[in-house]
Amino acid sequence: MIPRRNRLRVQLTLLYAIPFFATGAVLSSIPLFGAESTAPAGSAATQPEQHPPLETHGSLTSTAIALAVLTVLSLLVGWWVAGRFLRPLRTLTATAREISATNLDRRLGLADRKDEYGELGETLDDLFARLGMAFESQRRFVANASHELRTPLTAERALLQVALADPAADPEELRRACAEVLELGRRQERLIDALLTLASSEQGVERRLPFDLGALVSEAVDARRDEAAARGIRLTATVSAAPVVGDPNLVGSLVANLLDNALRHNVRGGRVEVGVGGGALSVGNDGPVVPADEVDGLFEPFRQMGGDRIGNTAGHGLGLAIVRAIANAHGAALTATPRRAGAGGLDITVTFPALGR
Template identity: 40%
Template sequence: MLTIRARLCLSYAALVAGCGAVLITLVYLYMRYVPSYELPTAPATELDPTDLGLDQVQPAHALEIRTVDDFFENLVIASLIALGILIILGGIVGWVMAGRIIRPLAAINAGANRAASGDLDHRIGLEGPHDEIRDLSATFDRMLASLEHAFESQQRFAANASHELRSPLTTVKTMIDVTLSDPDVDPGELRALAERIRDVNQSNIDTVEALLDLASASNARLVPERIDVTALIDEVAAELTAELEASELTLTTRTAEAWAFGSPILLRQALSNLLRNASRHNHLGGHIIVRTLMSPTATHVTVSNTGATISQETVAQLTEPFARAHGRTLTRGSGHGLGLAIVAAIARAHEGALTLTPNSDGGLTAHLDLPISQTDPVSR
């Protein structure tokens, strides 16, 4: 099997041969049929070398052309010799040029082999002219970066999920062991143990359901519908009335007409998670402000809440599964750390985006951007 370099070299040589053959044919036909040839003859003159002062005479190897046919015969021979030289030179030049052209492909191939072996932090970083091969290299580097991020997120997710599920199970085992070690345990203590186990089990159920919601949002198949985003916000806010009153939180909605195309179930869940996040990660007597704004291409929903001061580094991790910022919640253990991860997954399923920004005076502002074009959401 010939390599790409060999095929390119042969292609260059064949191109030179073809062009040369056409040129020779055209020149031959022109010289044969267009001009008129008359070869005059002169009377022969015999010279004596001694008369010219020459002691020795070397025979001359001259190319004699006596007729028109001799001329064309020599023309064809000379042209074919020149063509052969050009073909050889074309092959050499083609081999060198093909090597320079495919050298970046060798680097890309090496990078692909390293990625196949699990080395995803390698980048090609191809330099040189901005051409198709450099675009391919840049695309490959972006793909590697995306894969590296996905694998790292998956590893963190697996580790965090194991920890989140193992910790309560360990707690339950400890409570049972302590109770069983007491031979004089009374029914009241057993009832209290059962209640604590029920609470821990409910927490596990909530975590598993949140994991299922996250998986569902990440792999959602959308049948886009026109959705009244403002109406969804009002419905979700009404559901949170009791929770807001219990925490003495003030909810202010500054919404205008806003709509988007997508799944009403998923968007309702995203808005519910944003408002619940703003409620639970707040302080007693705090505020929540919800705004909507429409641009020519998207609907923008902003949810801002008061609360503890959060660093930019912490905010950047809040869309990761099980990510929590210490000191943000009203009650210890509130939330399972999947709410914003689910919102981010729903936004991606709608070809939208979730952006989080820490407030300078404490709290968080979430920006949810949703496309208003029916063709934008992509089925997954």
């Protein structure tokens, strides 16, 4: 059984040694073939020799010895060449294993090499960088989720403790405390539902059904007109039929989160403009100015802009993260761009693949 560590080296050794041995064997056998095809001087060329001459026996012995030496030499040279060839690969493997186990911030540092090893090193460095970013994002997500879940619990406990510690509390005060506790509980339910939606959307789409994106958006817009009017926001929609394929429930969550985000993160007297056509959904709002370098960060979990937006405390910070996860699960293109300079707001467009793809 060849050790796993040396299997590739043995294969390369044979790959180098066999052609070298075959070439040497052919060259060593040429004199022998020449001796067998010649006849002694003065004899008839048509009469073959009954017994090989002594010189032929000597040639056979010499050839056999040469082939044996050539076999050993070809294997030794092949083994050495294979080791030299694989040495950088083993060093790279050992370093990559150490990086993955101890420190993802470290790099292989093979950018100076202009060969296949350098290309492999750059690829692994990019992989380590993405892994490091993913792990850091996961740590932030866990920390933020823990904070978001713990804050309502702390507030609930404080309300109940204050209400129970007051011996003179009347029924009205107790009812008010219970109402606040119930509201905090509903906030936790919304957060948990959002976390479940995010988790399910990141798992991909299990079923794909044809449906009309325009009809789904029109229903969601009509359900939010009263909220828009209460916030002093003008909600307009230009919707046409847009047949797409996907999970209607997940796409409904995408639409709902886009609209809720546009309403909550807006300014009083602002606008929300919704458009559907050709498999593309666009939602724009008139919120505060969004710096271009902060747009991508808005799609990270629990990332929100400044506290001067309407209803900022009502959100859970997962809306746009859910939008991105659902769009990725459907293979849809997601773009977000700040509106014209000085006007503020954000335009988000989700383009679903054409029907039949």
